[in-house]
Amino acid sequence: MKWKQLLIFCLSTLHFVASDPHCGYEACPKIDKEVLTVHLVPHTHDDVGWVKTVDEYFFGTKDQRPSLSVKTILESVIEQLQIDPGRKFIWVETAFFWKWWSSQQNDTLKDVVKKLVSGGQLEFTGGAWSMNDEAVTHYQSTIDQFTWGFRRLSDIFGDCGRPHVGWQIDPFGHSRETASLMAQIGFDGLFFGRLDKDDKKNRMDHKSMEMIWRGSNNLGEDGDLFTGVLYNQYSPPRGFCFDVWCSDYISDEPGNSNFKEKIASFVQLAKEQSDKYLSKNIMWTMGMDFHYMIAGKWYNNMDTLIKHVNSISNETGIVAVYSTPSCYLQALHNSSLAWPTKDDDFFPYASEPDAYWTGFFTSRPNLKRFERTGNNLLQVCKQLHVLAGSTETDGLNSLREAMGVVQHHDAITGTEKQHVAEDYAAILNKALVQCDSLTSEFLNKLSRKREKEPSLVLFERCPLLNMSDCAVSENETTFVVKIFNPLARRVSKFVRLPVTGPEHSVIDLSSGKKLDIQYVPIMDEVKKIPVGKGKALFELVFEASELPPVGFKSFHVTKTGRQELLRKLNNSEREIGNEFVKVSFDDRSNLISGYDDAGFQGTRQASGAYIFRPGKNQPFKVSNEPTKISIHKGPLVQEVHQTFSPWASQVVRVYRGQKHVEIDWLVGPIPTDGGFGKEVISKISTNLKTNGEFTTDSNSREYLRRRRNVRETWTANIKEPVAGNYYPVTSAISMQDEISTVAILTDRAQGGASIEDGSLELMLHRRLVEDDGFGVEKVLDEQQMGVGMVARGRHILLFAPVDSNVTARQRDLVQREMVLEPTLYFAPTNLTAQEWAEKYQVEFSGIKTALPENVNLLTMEPWRGNSVLLRLENAFEKKEDQFPVKVSLTDLFEAEVASVDEMMLGANQKVCDSQRFKWQAQFGGIRDREGPARNTFGSSNNFEIVLYPMQIRTFVVSLKTTSV
Numbered sequence: 005m006k007w008k009q010l011l012i013f014c015l016s017t018l019h020f021v022a023s024d025p026h027c028g029y030e031a032c033p034k035i036d037k038e039v040l041t042v043h044l045v046p047h048t049h050d051d052v053g054w055v056k057t058v059d060e061y062f063f064g065t066k067d068q069r070p071s072l073s074v075k076t077i078l079e080s081v082i083e084q085l086q087i088d089p090g091r092k093f094i095w096v097e098t099a100f101f102w103k104w105w106s107s108q109q110n111d112t113l114k115d116v117v118k119k120l121v122s123g124g125q126l127e128f129t130g131g132a133w134s135m136n137d138e139a140v141t142h143y144q145s146t147i148d149q150f151t152w153g154f155r156r157l158s159d160i161f162g163d164c165g166r167p168h169v170g171w172q173i174d175p176f177g178h179s180r181e182t183a184s185l186m187a188q189i190g191f192d193g194l195f196f197g198r199l200d201k202d203d204k205k206n207r208m209d210h211k212s213m214e215m216i217w218r219g220s221n222n223l224g225e226d227g228d229l230f231t232g233v234l235y236n237q238y239s240p241p242r243g244f245c246f247d248v249w250c251s252d253y254i255s256d257e258p259g260n261s262n263f264k265e266k267i268a269s270f271v272q273l274a275k276e277q278s279d280k281y282l283s284k285n286i287m288w289t290m291g292m293d294f295h296y297m298i299a300g301k302w303y304n305n306m307d308t309l310i311k312h313v314n315s316i317s318n319e320t321g322i323v324a325v326y327s328t329p330s331c332y333l334q335a336l337h338n339s340s341l342a343w344p345t346k347d348d349d350f351f352p353y354a355s356e357p358d359a360y361w362t363g364f365f366t367s368r369p370n371l372k373r374f375e376r377t378g379n380n381l382l383q384v385c386k387q388l389h390v391l392a393g394s395t396e397t398d399g400l401n402s403l404r405e406a407m408g409v410v411q412h413h414d415a416i417t418g419t420e421k422q423h424v425a426e427d428y429a430a431i432l433n434k435a436l437v438q439c440d441s442l443t444s445e446f447l448n449k450l451s452r453k454r455e456k457e458p459s460l461v462l463f464e465r466c467p468l469l470n471m472s473d474c475a476v477s478e479n480e481t482t483f484v485v486k487i488f489n490p491l492a493r494r495v496s497k498f499v500r501l502p503v504t505g506p507e508h509s510v511i512d513l514s515s516g517k518k519l520d521i522q523y524v525p526i527m528d529e530v531k532k533i534p535v536g537k538g539k540a541l542f543e544l545v546f547e548a549s550e551l552p553p554v555g556f557k558s559f560h561v562t563k564t565g566r567q568e569l570l571r572k573l574n575n576s577e578r579e580i581g582n583e584f585v586k587v588s589f590d591d592r593s594n595l596i597s598g599y600d601d602a603g604f605q606g607t608r609q610a611s612g613a614y615i616f617r618p619g620k621n622q623p624f625k626v627s628n629e630p631t632k633i634s635i636h637k638g639p640l641v642q643e644v645h646q647t648f649s650p651w652a653s654q655v656v657r658v659y660r661g662q663k664h665v666e667i668d669w670l671v672g673p674i675p676t677d678g679g680f681g682k683e684v685i686s687k688i689s690t691n692l693k694t695n696g697e698f699t700t701d702s703n704s705r706e707y708l709r710r711r712r713n714v715r716e717t718w719t720a721n722i723k724e725p726v727a728g729n730y731y732p733v734t735s736a737i738s739m740q741d742e743i744s745t746v747a748i749l750t751d752r753a754q755g756g757a758s759i760e761d762g763s764l765e766l767m768l769h770r771r772l773v774e775d776d777g778f779g780v781e782k783v784l785d786e787q788q789m790g791v792g793m794v795a796r797g798r799h800i801l802l803f804a805p806v807d808s809n810v811t812a813r814q815r816d817l818v819q820r821e822m823v824l825e826p827t828l829y830f831a832p833t834n835l836t837a838q839e840w841a842e843k844y845q846v847e848f849s850g851i852k853t854a855l856p857e858n859v860n861l862l863t864m865e866p867w868r869g870n871s872v873l874l875r876l877e878n879a880f881e882k883k884e885d886q887f888p889v890k891v892s893l894t895d896l897f898e899a900e901v902a903s904v905d906e907m908m909l910g911a912n913q914k915v916c917d918s919q920r921f922k923w924q925a926q927f928g929g930i931r932d933r934e935g936p937a938r939n940t941f942g943s944s945n946n947f948e949i950v951l952y953p954m955q956i957r958t959f960v961v962s963l964k965t966t967s968v
């Protein structure tokens with residue numbers, strides 16, 4: 005019964021699509037299967053910031069004519085498309101399109117654009133907010149920025165605004181997870197431009213430029229994506245660049261005629277390219293960076309080209325058509341060929357034998373961390389909108405957009421100019437401030453005991469907590485910390501508050517109990533961070549235990565006026581730890597010398613060090629002298645503070661009851677004396693026998709095996725033994741032998757490698773004195789207050805027996821420690837703990853039932869009207885937990901669920917409307933490619949859904965009343 009209703013509903017949507025016959029695949033040119041068809045794809049690659057800021061690109065800058073802008077490109081293309089209905093264009097970055105559309109007052113022009121889109125002349129391709137990087141992005145943010153781009157497009161254009169293919173023509177290498185996400189979005193294919201030069205050569209030789217990419221080890225065909233490598237990266241072939249920036253033209257005017265030579269050259273180039281591809285179709289990317297400012301130049305030349313090519317097609321067997329990537333893809337699909345497959349990813353990317361694009365995995369570490377914090381707070385802001393029943397989303401939209409911009413392949417990557425990097429940080433900060441004030445308002449609302457009671461507490465975040473700097477905790481005698489947990493399960497957190505003296509008492513307002521506390525001195529190196537203003541000398545540590553799912557708990561902190569005596573330790577105790585782990589330090593070098601896990605028989609040899617690489621490959625220890633250390637032990641945490649040099653230090657700590665070690669690293673200002681830059685790495689060496697193998701995550705989701713000096717699909721000859729063996733680490737790198745596993749988890753994207761057996765290294769920070777010559781024309785030399793930028797961050801170090809399901813533990817820690825950490829909100833008060841607890845709600849959970857540990861609440865955000873967009877994800881891979889898990893949506897919401905629509909991952913199409921192209925593999929059948937099932941659900945079974953390993957399911961949920 006339910007299933008029937010679902011089908012009928014879907015049919016009616018399909019009918020709506022069918023009544024508009026001219027967009028999407030229906031608008032494609034008819035292809036003759038007997039001839040070689042050259043698909044001319046007019047496009048412009050418009051970076052959402054790079055050597056200029058987003059706005060400088062959009063509006064044009066002072067130093068250029070204002071007509072040179074993305075705005076001009078759009079307007080010029082719109083004008084040219086109207087001249088001939090055969091002309092086509094694709095638009096990729098919704099950030100720019102939305103900027104134009106939302107500032108456009110002219111409804112006549114808007115109607116023209118709607119007609120161009122519904123007629124299939126203007127087609128959105130990719131369609132995310134920006135063309136995101138794939139190495140250093142987190143999958144949650146990739147999903148979000150696709151969702152928000154799609155949302156704007158479908159609000160304006162309906163289903164004709166729904167993109168069909170991915171278009172990642174410029175990112176510097178390609179991740180398998182991105183392919184999987186794009187498959188789950190419902191894309192029929194993906195095209196990209198950059199891959200290792202040897203890989204490309206090999207693929208051209210074997211006609212494997214186009215393939216079926218197996219995006220997931222868990223999702224079967226739901227994660228498979230047809231993927232094509234573009235022949236010319238994304239430029240036009242030589243001699244066919246018709247922009248105002250190029251000097252090529254084709255003319256049949258008497259006196260200036262060159263069309264005969266041009267057509268001859270066209271035929272030759274088309275045949276050369278066709279030689280490398282399987283089908284009788286090839287694509288020519290007709291455009292480049294910021295092309296089409298004067299679009300008529302392109303179109304007039306292409307008109308002439310098409311006319312002459314097609315007039316002699318009887319002789320040549322070649323035709324040229326205006327096309328789009330989706331039309332090209334449809335032609336491939338109609339050719340009924342079988343395609344090669346691909347299981348690994350496209351990292352690292354080398355454009356020359358000595359040019360590995362692996363430094364950007366680490367470049368601008370503070371921007372990379374700021375982005376990750378942005379995601380954390382975006383999820384909090386979204387959740388609180390839903391919990392507080394707010395349907396006003398302007399403030400939230402700013403953060404959605406800012407996060408979309410920062411995903412761009414020259415933003416989070418750190419490959420932009422300095423002033424552009426600062427602009428990204430400013431855009432993100434401005435949006436965070438807006439969301440902070442909403443968050444404060446919603447926390448207020450949720451803290452009221454009675455509906456009408458005014459509550460005027462201002463809850464503030466301390467954005468500089470990572471510099472041990474927070475005005476409230478330092479200055480105020482009494483304040484409340486409200487801690488919000490965005491995860492859908494209970495977690496505990498050790499809280500660290502910067503304070504000026506050891507004289508506090510902390511009360512858990514839920515229980516009224518006084519908590520154990522501990523003071524740890526703040527390292528001098530932290531106090532010396534150039535921009536720091538904090539005057540704290542200690543961090544006050546306490547454990548905020550059992551934070552409710554999607555909710556908060558509150559703690560009352562007050563200065564007692566009694567200074568506590570701090571126990572002095574002598575440095576001869578060379579070991580810290582608890583009942584689970586022990587870390588020992590060498591008494592001469594002061595480095596980590598051993599790691600003992602209760603799971604092991606005895607100690608594994610381990611050492612940790614800071615190393616930098618000047619120039620190419622010779623590493624140097626940051627300090628060869630014994631480093632300075634101090635040891636601090638108390639009931640909650642044991643720490644060793646190590647100083648390696650005036651610009652490199654770290655804290656190694658073990659908290660009570662925890663089975664892992666935390667490393668708090670601090671690097672900078674990196675000196676550039678001696679005229680060379682430095683890349684600072686943190687390296688751990690062990691006696692594990694790893695045979696060159698290690699594992700990295702792909703965008704923080706599935707794990708991929710790596711092998712030193714090996715590429716899975718071609719015989720590699722790697723001339724750069726270090727740079728050529730670096731891989732992107734979004735959240736985890738690990739290695740194992742027959743006995744143990746060692747993993748390092750990161751709080752931001754970093755480059756990582758295992759250059760020697762038994763070792764793992766992560767690049768923390770880099771400061772250079774020479775440009776790499778790839779277009780930015782500016783040295784990566786980040787500064788603050790006139791000196792090199794300081795970066796501080798955290799690693800989690802895990803040792804475990806090899807068969808202990810350690811990757812499941814890694815995922816849990818990454819989620820609650822690194823990606824969706826509980827956030828602290830501060831409010832000064834005059835109230836005593838008891839008074840506060842009487843007056844305000846001190847504990848709150850926004851969901852009715854906590855989700856099991858293997859289910860992530862990936863999205864909970866306000867959607868259209870008062871519906872909620874909800875994504876649930878099975879957190880584990882098959883090998884971690886092969887069993888499907890059931891969740892009932894009615895258990896989640898306090899309010900009654902009225903209806904639920906299941907959507908594709910990008911939330912712009914119902915699952916039952918999706919009919920992705922099916923592709924035949926050349927050598928099928930090795931693995932079962934069935935996708936995981938999707939059960940039907942409805943009010944009769946409490947909207948109970950089943951999630952298979954790694955499956956994400958997306959729903960638009962309508963509630964009968966809004967909660968709270």
Ligand SMILES: *[C@@H]1O[C@H](CO)[C@@H](O)[C@H](O)[C@H]1NC(C)=O
Binds near residue numbers: 110111112113
């Ligand atoms: C709107 O745009 C159209 C097309 O560009 C133009 O002809 C018309 O004059 C504009 N109208 C206004 C009110 O600006």
Ligand SMILES: *[C@@H]1O[C@H](CO)[C@@H](O)[C@H](O)[C@H]1NC(C)=O
Binds near residue numbers: 315318
């Ligand atoms: C091309 O060949 C077809 C069939 O042989 C013929 O009908 C058509 O007129 C020819 N076109 C041109 C332009 O010569």
Ligand SMILES: *[C@@H]1O[C@H](CO)[C@@H](O)[C@H](O)[C@H]1NC(C)=O
Binds near residue numbers: 478538
């Ligand atoms: C609060 O502390 C900050 C630094 O932590 C200091 O700059 C500021 O002046 C203090 N404000 C008050 C009101 O004491």
Ligand SMILES: *[C@@H]1O[C@H](CO)[C@@H](O)[C@H](O)[C@H]1NC(C)=O
Binds near residue numbers: 813858886
């Ligand atoms: C791995 O750990 C997870 C989380 O604790 C658990 O749900 C799962 O059952 C474990 N799997 C195996 C194979 O032990």
Ligand SMILES: [Zn+2]
Binds near residue numbers: 049051414
């Ligand atoms: Zn680009």
